[in-house]
Amino acid sequence: MRVCIFTEPHRGATYDQLLRAALHAEAAGYEGFFRADHYLPMHASDGFPGPTDSWVTLGAMARETTTIRLGTLLTCATFRHPAVTAISVAQVDQMSGGRIDFGLGAGWFGREHAAYGIEFGTPRERFDVLEEQLEVITGLWSTPVGERFSYQGRIYRLDEAPALPKPVQQPGPPVILGGRGKKRTPELAARFADEFNLPFTRLDQSEQLFTRVREACTKQGRTRPLTLSVGMAVACGRTDAEARNRLSTMHEASALPDEPTITGTPDQVADTIGKYAELGATRIYIRMRDLDDLDHLDLLAAEVLPRLT
DSSP states (O other), rough: EEEEEEGGGSSSSOOOHHHHHHHHHHHTTSEEEEEEEOSSOSSSOOOOTEEEEEOOOOOOHHHEEEEESEEEEEEEEEGGHHHHHHHHHHHHHHHHTOOEEEEOOOOOOOHHHHHHHOOOOOOOHHHHHHHHHHHHHHHHSSOOOOOOOOEEEESSSSEEOOSSSOOSSSSSSSSEOOOOOOHHHHHHHHHOSEEEEEHHHHHHHHHHHHHHHHHHHHHTTSSOOOOOEEEEEEEEEEEEEHHHHHHHOOOOOBOOOOOEEEESHHHHHHOOOOOOOOTTEEEEEEEETTOOHHHHHHHHHHHTTHOOO
16 A cells, blocks of 8 residues: 555645645655645635645645655646646656656535636536546647647647647656546546545445446456555544544534544554555555644654555
């Protein structure tokens, strides 16, 4: 099981806080440092001092880290034109020396769209946008140097684009798709993704959704392997009291549905994560709720990561 850290800067964070956590995670031996792509918090707060932009942040981090992988869970398709996203992500992949994982999602939080005047659309419309964005972004990245890329979709049209710059990773950074959708999410994952991620999902539900995406891969005749991963909230402590204290910071009213939390001592946390590994997950994203709680990162790195190998 490969272990990454997942952060939520829309709750309110500065770049310096994110960078400090990323450098700490890199030194502690985590595989990746990922962030959400939102402009408003889901709980009752204005998120002071405000959000940070995903790809501006990751571009800067790419130059200040050396080994840790960087990426999004998930870049919101409604926020950016796909050609602009393809250029930005390819550039950041170059800046990092090929350490980017590119998560892309349809978007779901209507309130942040209304707050900033961004078109939202119905769920079907958003998935139509997501599908065409995947076609455009992967098409631009995979077009050979010297050739042009054109695309005529219902939503996007590109005419003889040079398809530059190219990412270091070819045919492009690994694509992550995720969510609990029953039909289009598995279908798009089977077509486009290198990794399928389930966000904060119970064990029984995870098993059903992993089965569904495997079936979609079979139906489409996919032969290359698909990485399965999970995102989980974790509250670990050297003692039960320390774990309960960390758990207490995670319960707050939110627009998000109730989410399972892995809590307990390092042995208990590792045992629970191991149950997701038994379902086929080979990567986990541990939500870092408090960006300043670097002791939590150290505890997990010292006492949980070795058990997962």
